[in-house]
Amino acid sequence: MRIYSLAVYLFLYIPIGIIALFSFSAGRNASEFTGFSVKWYGAALSNPFVIDALKTSFSVALSSAILAAVFGTMAALALQGMSGRIKVAFDALIYIAVMIPGIVIGISTLIAIVTVFGWLNPVLTAIWPGGGPAPQLSMGLGTLIAAHSLFNMALVIIIVRARISGMDRSFTEASADLYATPFGTFRQITLPLILPGILAGFLLSFTFSFDDFIIAFFVAGSNTTLPIYVFSSIRRGVTPEINAIGTMVLALSLILLVTAQAFLQRGRKT
Amino acid sequence: MTPKLINRLLLAPAGVWFTTMLVLPLIVVLVFSFGERGQSGGYVPAFTFDHYLNLPARWKAFQNTLTLAPIGTVIVLLIAYPLAYYLALIVSPKWRTLLLILVIVPFWTSILIRSYAWIFILGGRGIPAVLDMLGLEGIRLINTPFAVLVGIVYGYLPLMVFPIFVSLERLDKRLLEASADLGSPPWRSFLQITLPMSLPGVATGCMLVFILLMGEFLIPAMLGGGKVFFVGNALVDLFLQSRNWPFGAAVAVALVVVMLITVTIYMRVIKHWGNGRDDVSLM
Numbered sequence: 001m002r003i004y005s006l007a008v009y010l011f012l013y014i015p016i017g018i019i020a021l022f023s024f025s026a027g028r029n030a031s032e033f034t035g036f037s038v039k040w041y042g043a044a045l046s047n048p049f050v051i052d053a054l055k056t057s058f059s060v061a062l063s064s065a066i067l068a069a070v071f072g073t074m075a076a077l078a079l080q081g082m083s084g085r086i087k088v089a090f091d092a093l094i095y096i097a098v099m100i101p102g103i104v105i106g107i108s109t110l111i112a113i114v115t116v117f118g119w120l121n122p123v124l125t126a127i128w129p130g131g132g133p134a135p136q137l138s139m140g141l142g143t144l145i146a147a148h149s150l151f152n153m154a155l156v157i158i159i160v161r162a163r164i165s166g167m168d169r170s171f172t173e174a175s176a177d178l179y180a181t182p183f184g185t186f187r188q189i190t191l192p193l194i195l196p197g198i199l200a201g202f203l204l205s206f207t208f209s210f211d212d213f214i215i216a217f218f219v220a221g222s223n224t225t226l227p228i229y230v231f232s233s234i235r236r237g238v239t240p241e242i243n244a245i246g247t248m249v250l251a252l253s254l255i256l257l258v259t260a261q262a263f264l265q266r267g268r269k270t
Numbered sequence: 271m272t273p274k275l276i277n278r279l280l281l282a283p284a285g286v287w288f289t290t291m292l293v294l295p296l297i298v299v300l301v302f303s304f305g306e307r308g309q310s311g312g313y314v315p316a317f318t319f320d321h322y323l324n325l326p327a328r329w330k331a332f333q334n335t336l337t338l339a340p341i342g343t344v345i346v347l348l349i350a351y352p353l354a355y356y357l358a359l360i361v362s363p364k365w366r367t368l369l370l371i372l373v374i375v376p377f378w379t380s381i382l383i384r385s386y387a388w389i390f391i392l393g394g395r396g397i398p399a400v401l402d403m404l405g406l407e408g409i410r411l412i413n414t415p416f417a418v419l420v421g422i423v424y425g426y427l428p429l430m431v432f433p434i435f436v437s438l439e440r441l442d443k444r445l446l447e448a449s450a451d452l453g454s455p456p457w458r459s460f461l462q463i464t465l466p467m468s469l470p471g472v473a474t475g476c477m478l479v480f481i482l483l484m485g486e487f488l489i490p491a492m493l494g495g496g497k498v499f500f501v502g503n504a505l506v507d508l509f510l511q512s513r514n515w516p517f518g519a520a521v522a523v524a525l526v527v528v529m530l531i532t533v534t535i536y537m538r539v540i541k542h543w544g545n546g547r548d549d550v551s552l553m
Contacts, residue, residue, distance in 0.1 A: 001352065001356050001360055002360075005352070005356045005357075005361075008349065008353050008427070011424070012372075012424070012428075014382065015388060015390075015391060016376070016384065017392065018391065019383065019386070022390070029481075060412065071283040071287065072281065072284065074281070075280065075284035076282040078276075078277040078280035079281070081277055084275055088283070089489055090281070090284075091360075093288045093293070095290075096292065097288065097292055100296075100526065101481075101484065101485020101502065101525070101529075102298075102485065102487075103487050103502045103522075104485060104504070104505075104525065105292075105295070105525060107299070107518060107519075108298060109291065109523055110297040111298055111313070111515060112294050112295035113295075113296040114297075115298055115313075141498075146287075146290075149287060149291070150288070153287055153288075157284070176426070182273075182310065203379070207378055211378075211379070211380040211381070211489060213381075214381050214487055214488065214502075217506075229381050230382055234389065234492070238386075238389065238390060238393070242386065246380075246386060246387075249379075249380050249383055250383055253378060253379040253380060254375065254379065257374075257378050257379075258371075261371060270421070
């Protein structure tokens, strides 16, 4: 049993380890280890395409994680005290958002946005006052952030709701008995108690958005995120530079995950 | 402001988001799937079932998905169960959390990079090169169904381990002690107590893995090299290469419908089993 489990862990971690190992190889050839070097990290970080993709991925992940954390928490708080048709509809939507394959979300968002922008752009041109061409809506960072925020919002709602339902009601009741205003109770009791959940949701959202390939592939317009860059480079062949980028991405995800896990654990203890 | 009004205001942004970014796109896809293709791609309003009747043209993709997704799910289950059992019932609690985190971590790291690792290992200079040295020449691993299955197991193992672990951990260990005290050999205790009690976890894990596999694109794209393709790969091709949006929309709708049907049947079967086993779960 023990040996079996060890074998499974090796299976899970050896491929990651190989990528990390070969990212430090000095040779040009990606699959032969010839001397230790960090030069491919240097090469990756001085490649303007990589830096550009990294910036895009980072700003999209940050924006969509913030939007999801704020609006998702608001929705989770509202849903807690609700019943009836709106709640049922919302539960169904959250379920659908999580369950529908990313690829279907990607293409349906693409054609919906293209269609809606196709209607709106002539309207914009018609009502645009004064000289100069009217601004036109197009696919880009905005649409990508909006699309990622959808999944992330569902994620935050699920996590925060789990925290709220695990919360001891007597705190908020005591606070109300002691004449705290509803907002005061929220700020001093509810918020501190659900904060670990919100932060964990934020970090998982960031990780999802940062690693997502398939939705971005359809919705990012002419922008290149890091996964899109990596995917198209792999199509052109395996290079040591990809190993270095991959190792950095894995390291970043690892740090975010351990932090999210720490928040969830600490939240459980208090 | 009444509490009801506050609740509505709190819910409003998420409501707008779900409506514009989820409900609207899904409706648009449905509408497009009945439309006609424009001269240079795109969409012309119409009402036709042509695209649905034309679905057999992509039969191979559906066939691959509907064979490799169940096979993959079963292999993942067979590998994950012993690990979940070990984590829930054997390992000392001191190590349990750490080992559990080590299983979950890969799931949240980039599947793109993780599949890429297998291109590396299964590609010409990886395992085949080693086999070459051992005298087994000319074995191809990459771009085969085997490679795709390896990628699937690698990608989805964590998702299966977790629900099984949770259901095994909840198991009342006194049941196993009682069973042993009454002279039951370990394999019998396992078959009559542990396995039935863990079935809800198995069912959840299988469903999660199966649903995600149905919509998979990256693993076949990276490890199947265009030879082993899923519905997801056919969709990308239809939307970005041949720009046949209405047909692509019909394929997407068909995929979701097939998913819903399989999940519904699966839930029925599980429920049926569950009812038959009431005596066991009440023990």
